[in-house]
Amino acid sequence: MIPVLVKRDFMSRVKGAPYIITTILGMLVFIGLTFVPALVGYLESGFEAGHLDVMVLEQTESFFPYLQEVSEDVYGQEEVRFTLAAGLNEKEAFQIVLEENMTGLLLVDPPLFTLATIDGSNLAQNSRLQAIINRALTRANAERLGLSEEEMGTLFQRVDLRVRQIGTADADGKEIDSEEYSQSLVLAYFLLFMIYMALVMYGNMVASGVAEEKSSRIMEVMIATVKPLELMFGKIIGIGALGILQFAIWIGTGLAMMGIRKTGLFGNYSQLGLALGNIPVSTLLWFGLFFLLGFFFYASIFAAGGAVVSRVEEVNQVVTIILMIIIVGFFASFVSFSNPNSTFAVAASLIPFTSPMVMFSRLVLTNPPTIQVVSSVLILLVSIVVGAWISSRIYRIGVLMYGKRPSLREVWRYLKN
Amino acid sequence: MSLVISDVTKRFRDVTAVDSLSFTVPEGKMYGFLGPNGAGKTTTMRMILGIIQPDEGSVTWKGRSFGRHRKGLFGYLPEERGLYPKMRLDEHLVFLGQLNGLSRSDARQRTDLWIDRFALGEYRHKRIEELSKGNQQKVQTIGTMLHEPEILILDEPFSGLDPVNTALLKEVLIEHNQAGKTVIFSSHRMDQVEEICEDIALIHKGRLVLNGNLRAIKRSMGRQVLRISLEGNQDFWAKIPGLSLLESRQDYLEFRLSSHVDPNQVLATAMEAGQVTRFELVEPSLDQIFVEKVGEGA
Numbered sequence: 001m002i003p004v005l006v007k008r009d010f011m012s013r014v015k016g017a018p019y020i021i022t023t024i025l026g027m028l029v030f031i032g033l034t035f036v037p038a039l040v041g042y043l044e045s046g047f048e049a050g051h052l053d054v055m056v057l058e059q060t061e062s063f064f065p066y067l068q069e070v071s072e073d074v075y076g077q078e079e080v081r082f083t084l085a086a087g088l089n090e091k092e093a094f095q096i097v098l099e100e101n102m103t104g105l106l107l108v109d110p111p112l113f114t115l116a117t118i119d120g121s122n123l124a125q126n127s128r129l130q131a132i133i134n135r136a137l138t139r140a141n142a143e144r145l146g147l148s149e150e151e152m153g154t155l156f157q158r159v160d161l162r163v164r165q166i167g168t169a170d171a172d173g174k175e176i177d178s179e180e181y182s183q184s185l186v187l188a189y190f191l192l193f194m195i196y197m198a199l200v201m202y203g204n205m206v207a208s209g210v211a212e213e214k215s216s217r218i219m220e221v222m223i224a225t226v227k228p229l230e231l232m233f234g235k236i237i238g239i240g241a242l243g244i245l246q247f248a249i250w251i252g253t254g255l256a257m258m259g260i261r262k263t264g265l266f267g268n269y270s271q272l273g274l275a276l277g278n279i280p281v282s283t284l285l286w287f288g289l290f291f292l293l294g295f296f297f298y299a300s301i302f303a304a305g306g307a308v309v310s311r312v313e314e315v316n317q318v319v320t321i322i323l324m325i326i327i328v329g330f331f332a333s334f335v336s337f338s339n340p341n342s343t344f345a346v347a348a349s350l351i352p353f354t355s356p357m358v359m360f361s362r363l364v365l366t367n368p369p370t371i372q373v374v375s376s377v378l379i380l381l382v383s384i385v386v387g388a389w390i391s392s393r394i395y396r397i398g399v400l401m402y403g404k405r406p407s408l409r410e411v412w413r414y415l416k417n
Numbered sequence: 418m419s420l421v422i423s424d425v426t427k428r429f430r431d432v433t434a435v436d437s438l439s440f441t442v443p444e445g446k447m448y449g450f451l452g453p454n455g456a457g458k459t460t461t462m463r464m465i466l467g468i469i470q471p472d473e474g475s476v477t478w479k480g481r482s483f484g485r486h487r488k489g490l491f492g493y494l495p496e497e498r499g500l501y502p503k504m505r506l507d508e509h510l511v512f513l514g515q516l517n518g519l520s521r522s523d524a525r526q527r528t529d530l531w532i533d534r535f536a537l538g539e540y541r542h543k544r545i546e547e548l549s550k551g552n553q554q555k556v557q558t559i560g561t562m563l564h565e566p567e568i569l570i571l572d573e574p575f576s577g578l579d580p581v582n583t584a585l586l587k588e589v590l591i592e593h594n595q596a597g598k599t600v601i602f603s604s605h606r607m608d609q610v611e612e613i614c615e616d617i618a619l620i621h622k623g624r625l626v627l628n629g630n631l632r633a634i635k636r637s638m639g640r641q642v643l644r645i646s647l648e649g650n651q652d653f654w655a656k657i658p659g660l661s662l663l664e665s666r667q668d669y670l671e672f673r674l675s676s677h678v679d680p681n682q683v684l685a686t687a688m689e690a691g692q693v694t695r696f697e698l699v700e701p702s703l704d705q706i707f708v709e710k711v712g713e714g715a
Binding site for chain 2 (some may be wrong): 004005008012016207213217218219220221222223224225226400
């Protein structure tokens with residue numbers, strides 16, 4: 001019986017415009033991600049400060065040489081040019097700035113530095129100028145204190161902290177490459193968002209599918225023929241298959257584009273590109289597992305939600321409540337990101353409402369103890385069965401109720417009955 | 418060898434929708450299930466189908482209480498019609514056939530036959546939502562019969578159909594019944610019930626009022642209906658005790674005759690009053706029985 005139902009739910013949607021459009025849009029996003037690095041590179045050129053041509057007004061004229069020195073040493077005359085406004089007052093100097101179409105007028109009166117410019121909101125320009133001023137100031141101060149170039153280098157020396165992850169089984173540990181870690185962070189964000197999107201999108205589809213069956217009144221014919229539980233699972237499996245197909249297409253597109261990009265056709269990798277380019281197989285498998293477990297857990301809740309309303313228009317009211325729970329899970333994952341082994345993260349990765357997202361994030365970011373992973377999956381599996389059982393009871397009674405939406409107390413009575 | 422509904426009760430909160438209801442539908446009968454609006458017909462049908470469980474009592478088929486949803490046993494047309502609006506007509510019928518246990522090829526073959534029979538050929542690839550109400554109802558009715566169910570339960574199958582399709586559906590139902598299948602249907606059109614049903618059950622306020630063979634019921638009503646038309650004094654009947662006027666029509670007067678009144682006596686009295694052109698003893702119509710029985714309880 002179920003295969004017929006699954007097939008109907010699958011076929012009736014897979015040919016529909018909404019499904020085809022979202023699939024294509026998703027593919028475009030994945031293709032777009034391939035071009036992001038090149039695109040970012042192109043756009044970045046627009047963010048650069050460009051040529052700086054600054055007139056400097058300084059009474060003592062003692063700081064100006066340092067500015068000029070830095071601009072010559074670091075950027076060269078082409079990039080950055082300072083001109084001294086000798087013997088002019090502020091008004092006259094600014095007049096020249098305007099006439100000559102210069103970047104601005106820098107008023108120097110240490111420790112006060114003021115830039116008068118007609119393009120004050122150009123942050124790239126402002127921060128570059130600030131960097132130059134600070135470098136020049138350091139040089140000026142070093143000279144005043146009588147420090148040599150070498151001594152100055154010593155003063156501003158920097159080191160990086162190396163981190164070594166030590167496990168009980170692995171005393172030597174593994175060095176955490178901060179570059180690599182931030183890559184896995186990006187990857188975790190991205191995949192987490194995909195799981196979140198899948199839960200919301202396909203969950204909604206289940207709820208509105210059930211409500212459609214109610215509002216079109218086909219429900220009574222259906223449950224005269226098949227068990228409500230079969231009907232519910234037929235729908236969940238059919239829509240789950242739609243989700244798997246859609247994600248397979250998207251991820252397939254992503255991987256194909258990755259292959260094309262490896263040829264170097266689209267310029268250098270950005271961080272995201274790099275992270276996605278090196279998805280470990282294990283991560284993809286974990287993604288598949290928690291995608292499915294999370295979907296099946298939430299889908300039966302969505303189905304029950306769809307069953308307690310009479311019309312499709314009312315679905316949103318009920319779905320919103322379920323969405324809130326998913327959003328909590330989503331944010332719990334974010335919070336866990338900063339410390340994937342904190343008590344909070346461990347707890348959230350065990351609670352079935354949040355575990356599909358949190359446990360998955362932890363698996364990408366760190367190596368949680370096996371016992372936690374196994375418990376998380378087992379709890380989720382048990383919760384799927386319990387949730388389906390509870391939902392099917394609500395569903396069974398809800399599908400024949402029309403008119404007023406049942407109150408929570410009535411829903412509770414369905415469960416006891 | 419029959420469908421036995423015994424002592425079935427269903428309550429919804431403080432309302433008793435069906436109240437210790439018992440009746441038997443013999444296998445292979447065309448059975449009329451009657452009652453005024455809100456009498457509990459739909460609830461009873463749902464309990465027969467196993468969609469809802471009775472609070473008390475049981476429903477058995479051929480002596481066995483069946484578990485929920487014996488595949489293919491039933492065909493059901495609920496009062497609230499409904500199909501998947503986005504599915505195509507032929508695809509929908511094949512789906513319903515498969516749902517009831519037919520193989521895909523079998524379901525296709527039968528779908529083709531029924532589409533021809535109900536003259537739906539030009540719509541076969543149309544979406545359900547593009548069809549007229551009447552055509553949707555035809556599709557749904559076909560869907561209940563595609564798998565040739567042992568028991569066909571139809572809630573108001575004729576409502577919304579034009580005379581041509583009503584005649585067609587009657588023909589189809591009679592055929593199905595002659596193939597040995599049990600057909601239970603409800604209707605508010607008593608003439609249709611009289612025309613095709615052998616047996617009926619009449620319920621009111623969740624209780625059984627009447628059931629059994631329709632002809633026997635009519636006979637057992639004890640009172641007969643007398644139709645007289647005469648040229649002359651129309652008030653002749655006032656002198657006869659036990660005669661009460663049911664209806665005064667242009668073509669005849671209709672009376673209810675109490676059992677102790679001798680029809681010959683009435684005829685003699687009428688002949689004295691004038692020229693009798695019509696004198697007819699008839700059984701009460703189902704319509705009259707319905708109104709009388711349901712009116713009593715109200």
